[in-house]
Amino acid sequence: MKRTPQVRTIRRALGLSQEEFATRFHIPLGTLRDWEQGRKDPDAAARAYLVVIGRNPEAVSEALHPAPS
Template sequence: MTDAERRIAAESDPDAQPLTDADFARLKRTPPARIIRRALGLSQEEFAARFHIPIGTLRDWEQGRSEPDQAARAYLTVIARAPDAVSKALKPLA
């Protein structure tokens, strides 16, 4: 099936319309874990410990062996937007 044939097939299905450029523009993407970690200036070990993420899981995400699930993507979004609040929330109560 050519690209044109796929597009025609998709456009003929009212329940599976292709996304437009405007749709893509309004979608918010979760930054990759590596980008978040580097923006915070943390090593893999520091990031994993600070945010309670298993180091193997973080490495798998960063090396493309696996993708974060929906809950992990949400967590990464929160880390990206409010890292200090997440760190504070995860600290044990004194």
């Protein structure tokens, strides 16, 4: 059985609202809500992305929002 990252747990550990998490990590808000409410499960790529967010959220944020040079 595949282990699905607990999206709500990751988001709360970061102290972010659903809207903030979705915006910061470029996840559609409706998709995030579906995952958190158990209506849908993340696919394999999304699960991998959530694992990376959970382990190193700053690196993901930096990759998605690079500082201006």
